Amino acid sequence: MPEQYRALQGFKDILPEEQPYWRFIENTASEIASLYGYQRIETPLLEETSVFRRTSGEGTDIVEHEMYSFDDRADKEGRRQNISLRPEGTASVVRAYLEHGMFKMAQPVKLYYMSMPMFRRERPQAGRLREHHQFGCEALGESDPAIDAELIGMLYQIYTNLGLKNIRVNVNSIGDHNCRPQYIEKLKxxxxxxxxxxxxxxxxxxxKNPLRLLDCKNPQDQAKIAAAPRITDNLCEPCQEHFDTVKRYLAFYDVPFEIDTLIVRGLDYYTRTVFEFTSEIDKVALNGGGRYDGMAEIFGGPHTPGIGFGVGIERVILELKRQGIVPPQRRNRAPLWPTLGRARK
Ligand SMILES: [Zn+2]
Ligand SMILES: [Zn+2]
Incomplete structure (x- = not known):
């Protein structure tokens, strides 16, 4: 057989038969996000590498090994910029929020992005994609716990409106700069x-990142994790109150949730609420999210609380198929050339 071009490893064509799944998810998610007051934003595929380096954490895997980064061609002054393909959505959205002075608008500013491609140089093991697409929501400029619960409740509604069953919502609080350092000392x-x-x-x-000790999946360490001090027993009063209110609102919104004290985000700007959606059926994480009140300041912006999530569309399609959910048929549209059709009769 003559040698043929193939898509790069970890990259996939989205063929016509897949398209109904994409439209189904895009329509459902954007409709619900709009109902909750989220407005669409699109950010460029390429950003200065430091946008992601600062927010993904120097020394973490994603920055060291998993980003597609390269030096751009030199400009007239001979300066070269190191730029990267976006590995996730939040950093770019926060960058755009600051760049366009959205902190001057009525807060919170609620933004969503749809099917934005993300790139990571994942090891090419079974099914890991190097390009995948995300739908995500970010609510910026509001620290009220009501917005945490609203965002989590909205995502739950999106999954259930897609017809997914057995979706589990796990929430946790990872404290803030006030109580987390003491907790980390305790943990160490x-x-x-x-x-x-x-x-x-x-x-x-x-x-390097002690909170991540709780993330270990190695069987030999599970007993240690189970007996480790819990962050939720070590929250300061304002964090405790925030967490209690989130839980109260979640119950109010009828979102079935559980506390999972092992959900952590290892980066300093993450605060308080973190959450994860999993499918009960295969016990696999569908997506995660959390509050990142410290991120805007990392970019030199004003203090801007924020919370958000990103959902991998390919991951959701996999789950839809696993649960045997078929995208609803589109209603028949009017023929493109009605007059032609009539003329032939
Ligand atoms: Zn371990
Ligand atoms: Zn605290």
Whole structure:
């Protein structure tokens, strides 16, 4: 067989038979997001690398190995910029919010993006995509816990309106700059005598990113995780109150949720509410999200609380298929050339 071009490893064509799934998700999600007052935004595929480096955390996998970054051609002055294909949506949206002075508008500013391609140089193991597409929502400029619950409730509504069953909502609070440092000290003190028996990854996490110790999936460390001090027992009063209110509103919105104290976000600008949606059927995470009250300041902007999530469309399509959900047929449209059709009769 002669050699043929194929799509790059980890990249996929979206063929006509897949399109109904995409339209179904796009229509359902954007309709519901609009009802909740979210407005669509699109940001460029390429950004200065530091936009992502600062928000994904220097030294993390995504920055060190998984970004498509390169030096652009030199400009007239001979300067080269290092630019990257976007690996996620939040950093670009926050950058745009600041650049366009949206902090001067009535807050919160609620934005959503739809089917934006994201790129990560994932190891080409089974099914991992290097280009995938996300739908995401970001609510900026509001710290009220009501918005956390509203956002989580909205996403739950999107999944259920798609017809998905057995969706589980897990929430946690990871505190703030006030209470988290003490918690991390507690966690490290607990782990220190156990460290010799921990997996290699945990040894690194201990010094680099201790919260991530709770993320370890290695069987040998599960008992240690189960007995570790919990962040929810170590929240300061305002964080506790915020978390309690989120839970109260979630119950009010009829969102079935559970507390999972192992959901963490390892980066400093994440605060308080973090959450994860999983499918009960395969116990796989559908998507995650959280509050990132410290992010705008990392960009040199004014203090701007924010919360959001990103949902991988390919991941949702997989789940729709797994649950046997077929996108509804589109209603028959008027023929493109009605007069022609009539003339032939
Ligand atoms: Zn481990
Ligand atoms: Zn706190």
């Amino acid at each position: 003190a607990y782990y220190e005598p156990l460290l010799a028996e921990c997996c290699n990854d945990c040894q690194t996490r201990f010094s």
